[in-house]
Amino acid sequence: MEKFISLTDTAVPLDIENIDTDQIIPARFLKATDKEGFGENLFRDWRFNKAGNPIDEFNLNNKKYKGSILVAGNNFGCGSSREHAAWALKAYGFKVIISSYFADIFKGNSLNNGLLPLQVSPEFLKKTFTAIHKDPLAKLHIDLENQLIKITSTAESEKFEIDPYKKNCLINGFDDIDFLVSRKEAIQKFEEKTFQF
Amino acid sequence: MKKTLFDKIWDEHVVESISAGPDILYIDKHLIHEVTSPQAFNELKERGISILRPNQIVATADHNTPTENQHLPIKDLLSRNQLRQLTKNCEDNNITLYGLGHPYNGIVHVMAPELGITQPGMTIVCGDSHTSTHGAFGTIAFGIGTSQVAQVFASQCLLVDKPKKLRVNVNGKLRNGVLPKDVILYIISKLGTNSGTGYFCEYAGNVFEEMSMEGRMTVCNMSIEMGARGGLIAPDETTFDYLEGKEFAPKEEDFEMMKVYWKTLKTEEGAEFDQEYSIDASEIEPMITYGTNPGMGIKLSDSIPKSTGKSDENALEYMGFKEGESLIDKPINYIFIGSCTNSRIEDFRTVANYIKGKQKAANVNALIVPGSRQVAEQIKAEGLQLIFEEAGFSLRQPGCSACLAMNDDKIPAGEYCVSTSNRNFEGRQGQGSRTLLASPLTAAATAIAGKITNFTQNLN
Numbered sequence: 338m339e340k341f342i343s344l345t346d347t348a349v350p351l352d353i354e355n356i357d358t359d360q361i362i363p364a365r366f367l368k369a370t371d372k373e374g375f376g377e378n379l380f381r382d383w384r385f386n387k388a389g390n391p392i393d394e395f396n397l398n399n400k401k402y403k404g405s406i407l408v409a410g411n412n413f414g415c416g417s418s419r420e421h422a423a424w425a426l427k428a429y430g431f432k433v434i435i436s437s438y439f440a441d442i443f444k445g446n447s448l449n450n451g452l453l454p455l456q457v458s459p460e461f462l463k464k465t466f467t468a469i470h471k472d473p474l475a476k477l478h479i480d481l482e483n484q485l486i487k488i489t490s491t492a493e494s495e496k497f498e499i500d501p502y503k504k505n506c507l508i509n510g511f512d513d514i515d516f517l518v519s520r521k522e523a524i525q526k527f528e529e530k531t532f533q534f
Numbered sequence: 535m536k537k538t539l540f541d542k543i544w545d546e547h548v549v550e551s552i553s554a555g556p557d558i559l560y561i562d563k564h565l566i567h568e569v570t571s572p573q574a575f576n577e578l579k580e581r582g583i584s585i586l587r588p589n590q591i592v593a594t595a596d597h598n599t600p601t602e603n604q605h606l607p608i609k610d611l612l613s614r615n616q617l618r619q620l621t622k623n624c625e626d627n628n629i630t631l632y633g634l635g636h637p638y639n640g641i642v643h644v645m646a647p648e649l650g651i652t653q654p655g656m657t658i659v660c661g662d663s664h665t666s667t668h669g670a671f672g673t674i675a676f677g678i679g680t681s682q683v684a685q686v687f688a689s690q691c692l693l694v695d696k697p698k699k700l701r702v703n704v705n706g707k708l709r710n711g712v713l714p715k716d717v718i719l720y721i722i723s724k725l726g727t728n729s730g731t732g733y734f735c736e737y738a739g740n741v742f743e744e745m746s747m748e749g750r751m752t753v754c755n756m757s758i759e760m761g762a763r764g765g766l767i768a769p770d771e772t773t774f775d776y777l778e779g780k781e782f783a784p785k786e787e788d789f790e791m792m793k794v795y796w797k798t799l800k801t802e803e804g805a806e807f808d809q810e811y812s813i814d815a816s817e818i819e820p821m822i823t824y825g826t827n828p829g830m831g832i833k834l835s836d837s838i839p840k841s842t843g844k845s846d847e848n849a850l851e852y853m854g855f856k857e858g859e860s861l862i863d864k865p866i867n868y869i870f871i872g873s874c875t876n877s878r879i880e881d882f883r884t885v886a887n888y889i890k891g892k893q894k895a896a897n898v899n900a901l902i903v904p905g906s907r908q909v910a911e912q913i914k915a916e917g918l919q920l921i922f923e924e925a926g927f928s929l930r931q932p933g934c935s936a937c938l939a940m941n942d943d944k945i946p947a948g949e950y951c952v953s954t955s956n957r958n959f960e961g962r963q964g965q966g967s968r969t970l971l972a973s974p975l976t977a978a979a980t981a982i983a984g985k986i987t988n989f990t991q992n993l994n
Contacts, residue, residue, distance in 0.1 A: 502555030
């Protein structure tokens, strides 16, 4: 897995609550058997009209905004467990998603793909949106080691929480499969001493 | 410390706890389907890791399958390829597959319980968020992403933080015409779509105790729609009666022995929950959603509440509704009765009972999709097929169908569909489609009237 240590970049704001994984990647694009190509269909029905032309008002199409950070409203990633949502965001070029709340499965899927779901307070989320609306080129600085996010233009910052195990995985590029396979002996011992269905 | 039902099952399955980190949780059963498994098989192949316990995995084809002419090759090449890949992966790895055409084929969350694969006290995972359904049997069952599918393939375990505990109590007497679907839609509308995030939810109270297994599955199925990773209900005589004699359930003495253990699976008096809610059953009426998330639900008799922000306004604009208006008498052209939420035999009996001797309205396309081949056979055996045909409903072959519209069963843009499925997200049933979630009874009544109707007035 790709390592994540720190990042300073501009962000794309998406001030919408409860963005579900059906919007991130609609079900009709889930027919692939590999992980490639999902980026072009990210937010497909919000980005393009039925004729396939870009919808200008949507912020991913707005030339004002760019960068590898997506700032989204509360409860991002709810709904379906499709990991294709995390793959699509990653393939499009996002490295960090900032929201005041993430749905459980999406959060896990992102972390398993080196995409950082960064949960901030509702107040800090508001400040972030304000800063970007004021200056679309406002930069955000994310320091995973110190669990700190900073809006560089206003110098406002906030500490964020992350599971210490997952933080270590991101910083070192480790993933869960390697770890679980390394615990095979313990797993087999558990199977021997426990009732098996 | 007193233990909850959830604690008991979880603690039994912890292989190791990592200090200041997650638990290594052992998984008893791993269910897979064609959409979220291919990349996991590839992952293992690339790393040269073999599947640790293929005999604890069961596969089905459901998300991407057509509901007509299942005996013919699938027209959509991408879908056909995905199913072919599943068959090959299962063959290469000695995994049991109930593919298209197999008598046990069906939606993963309908097939596993009806075959007795799902049993109390188990941990069950599947690359599908509605895996919470299996909690109806007193199991810890939850949806996972594809990376986690690969992890379970490789180790029969997952690294997971123990969730917090939530209990929702519903006590009292349900009103006439109120189905399990209404109970869960009411709970979600009261608590909100992210009220359960970070929690596992136990449903308790006489309403759930008196519910059939089919009803309990409907309730647990939608736990994820309030954000909860899973929901569960303590197993009891209803559970044991349902399981006895099922294909893969333990038999005779083994069954009796398991029953002794299963009976211990309940929350101890005085055990603590991180969050608890109590609801009076008599408050609940038939429900319907008006927005673009499952929490945006109202009683059929209520009107759409005032918007509290831009997200609400966007949802109403998408749906073409206004705050303050009632949904009664809204013309509806599409009805979908199916999905892992409501496609079991009890659902179709309810529908058949209501529409018997009636005709669907001329404007309505009414689609009935059984959850499995076994349910489809039972529909025929009980003579329900004839009732559906006479009423003008279209009875299809099993699968996920119009719940997520990966196959040809799509609702056209701009059209409303009263659907017994679980999600009313924008475009969920086809680009531009507008979904109103409701119970099978509400859907049936809508089909007959051709518009949303407060059918409870006509019930005896």
